[in-house]
Amino acid sequence: MLTHTLIKLFSRDLSKLKEEINSYKYENNLWKVNGLVTNSAGNLCLHLVGNLNHFIGAALGNTGYIRQRDLEFSLKDVQRIELIKQIDDTIVTVQNTLEKLTPQDLEQEYKHRVFEKPTSTAYFLTHLAMHLAYHLGQVNYHRRLLDN
Template sequence: MLTEVLLNLFKRDLEKLKEEINLYKTEPNLWILEEGISNSSGNLCLHLVGNLNHFIGEGLGNTGYVRQRELEFSLKDVPKSQLIAQVDDTIAMVEEVLGKLSNDDLQKEYRHRVFGEPMTTEYFLVHLTMHLAYHLGQINYHRRLLDN
């Protein structure tokens, strides 16, 4: 079933996100910005956690999560331990919410018109996995480029 595939992908990449955060030599390096780099890895981590908690947690699981998107990009110097804890909480939420979805649920229209057009829940969940992978790649590159 697609939900099992999606769950495995989300868990794999969220575990990789924790690994990338832990690989930084010093915590301040998570927040480095250089010319041409508009988001630090710390902010991208916060963004991914906020995005998934909003669109999966609240959007599908009715968790009550209230997103503060502007803080995802404006907060600085959040301790590494807090970032990791937020990712762990996000993994647990994704497991719980996706574990309850049926194939019929995947074919239903997602309740928010994120892109201005209707889409199935299945389509949007695939999009969210790609969004996670995109930013995970940015974090990996940021770490290798600027954490020296």
């Protein structure tokens, strides 16, 4: 079933995000930007957590999460331990929400119109997994670039 695959992929990549955040030698490097690298790893982490809690937790799991997208990019110097806690909480939210979805839920139109045309929930969840992977790659690159 697709939900089991998505749970594995989201859990894997969120765990890898946690590993990346923990791998920074110097915590203050999480918030640095350099030249064309305009998003810090800390802000990308906040963005991914906010994105998944909004589009999966709130929209599909009715968690009540209220997204403040502007803060995902404007907050600075959130402690590493807090970022890790938010990632761990997001893993639980994603797992709990996706476990409850049925094949019929996946076929239905996703609740929010995000793109120009409506999409199925399955399509949108796949998009979210790819979005996570894209930004995870940016965090990895950021760490290797700025943490040496």
